[in-house]
Amino acid sequence: MSSIETTRRLSPWRVGIALLALGGLGTAAVFGMQSWAANATAEPDEPWFAAYVDVTATPHYAFETPADPTAPDVMLSFVVASPTADCEPSWGAAYTLDEASSALDLDRRIARLQQNGGAVAVSFGGQANDELALTCTDTSDLEKAYADVVERYGTGTIDLDIEGDALRDRAANIRRATAIADLQSARRAAGEPLAVWLTLPVAPGGMTEDATTTIAEFLAADVDLAGVNLMTMNYGASLEDGVTMVDAAESALSEARRQLGALYTRAGQSISDRDLRSKIGATPMIGQNDVSDEVFTIADAEELNAWALEEKLGRVSMWSANRDQECGSNYVATAIVSDACSGVSQDGDTFTAVLSAGFTGSLALDEHLITTPEPTTAAEAVDDPATSPYPIWAADGSYVTGAKVVWHRNVYEAKWWTRGDLPDNPVLNSWETPWQLIGPVMPGETPVPQAVLPAGTYPDWSGTVAYQKRDRVLFGGVPFEAKWWTQGDSPEASAADADSSPWVALTQKQIDVLMAPAADPTPVP
Structure with missing residues (x-):
């Protein structure tokens, strides 16, 4: 390194004085105080x-x-x-x-x-x-x-x-x-x-x-x-x-x-x-x-x-x-x-x-604290689709930017397109992983409806079809919209290079607007 009132603390010295005062406990009290100081720190003070x-x-x-x-x-x-x-x-x-x-x-x-x-x-x-x-x-x-x-x-x-x-x-x-x-x-x-x-x-x-x-x-x-x-x-x-x-x-x-x-x-x-x-x-x-x-x-x-x-x-x-x-x-x-x-x-x-x-x-x-590593069991890390708000991460799955998954009872969000990257891989720098830890799966959670559309809502993307600006397709159930004319460019790569990709995934808000029922016409008096 370079050139409020709060609760008063009880030091071991004060604790010792107090113990000695309790009925003339003498040496036994001091020994008891030392034993307490050494053993009362199994958890963080x-x-x-x-x-x-x-x-x-x-x-x-x-x-x-x-x-x-x-x-x-x-x-x-x-x-x-x-x-x-x-x-x-x-x-x-x-x-x-x-x-x-x-x-x-x-x-x-x-x-x-x-x-x-x-x-x-x-x-x-x-x-x-x-x-x-x-x-x-x-x-x-x-x-x-x-x-x-x-x-x-x-x-x-x-x-x-x-x-x-x-x-x-x-x-x-x-x-x-x-x-x-x-x-x-x-x-x-x-x-x-x-x-x-x-x-x-x-x-x-x-x-x-x-x-x-x-x-x-x-x-x-x-x-x-x-x-x-x-x-x-x-x-x-x-x-x-x-x-x-x-x-x-x-x-x-x-x-x-x-x-x-x-x-x-x-x-x-x-x-x-x-x-x-x-x-x-x-x-x-x-x-x-x-x-x-x-x-x-x-x-x-x-x-x-x-x-x-x-x-x-x-x-x-x-x-x-x-x-x-x-x-x-x-x-x-x-x-x-x-x-x-x-x-x-x-x-x-x-x-x-x-x-x-x-x-x-x-x-x-x-100073008496001793680190005790916690044992982990397979049962603690098991993810249950029925009680997970998002899909369980899969090694062969492809995830676009913003996609959320559950892994080892925690929720992660993809920072960019990814496939095969473990969400809890212990990296030292955040840029080494495509995943951002959001937090634990909470008790009582159930699956959140995914931002996908039913098959047939839009045509499935095909590499042989030429698409015009604003054409919409489904890719893995996720709706995409073309930003300009394109053929053979997979929507899957849009998250990895959003600027140069001709495709953009529709947001949940856009999907809700598109799927909203049309309003009845206002009756003419």
């Missing part, structure tokens, strides 16, 4: 909010005493490789872990936040400097570097912000995935949690091939991903004219969710829609983005928050807490990109309060 904090930016941000006590969790960033030692973690290439303790009093400030009921996650990588896997080429040393950070700060959640050149370094990505898989396995074997989030760039059309490949490599290494956090910011040329920042974010997140589902399918894991949604996070850059004409306002934050809650996203963050205030009058220009202010008018609000509203979960509970 409440969604959570944690703002990124740039640890080394000046002036230093006092994350240990958050301005909004209802949003105490933070993402501390960024741990990168030391410029003097390939496998030594540092904060922003400026402080070793020990130096950060003395110069920034970081350890004590983290302990203070945890004492107040907040939790920290540590983010590795970022846009600047070298993420550890880029320089540390020994997997065992790399695992130890990650472990040193996790153990020092007592965090059960890490965030791997992979972007730029780092995202294209396949060798480093594989090393990173292997080291994280080993660390996660070792910690879980020891009874310690480790939730792993990947933070990746995204465009309104979804994630790039480098990003999806990175996810695939983590899944192949058996990393249990807590989720994928998308940087909904700095779209550049991918943001089309007239598209708002919120519209772009919603499009990007929806497409990324579909891509993540395809990646899990390719990895041989079937996860529920609820789990898939909980594995998506959104991180906007508040205020003025690095791209001059991209601005994320308080109103945008309100709209994105409402959408994220409705879509049941697992996480929302922001870049960054350091910037969550208006630029002061001492700035020559207030509409700027700054490490210390948003560059926009906030009208007395904070982005933290707006984006965190309704996100009442916590890092401390979410």
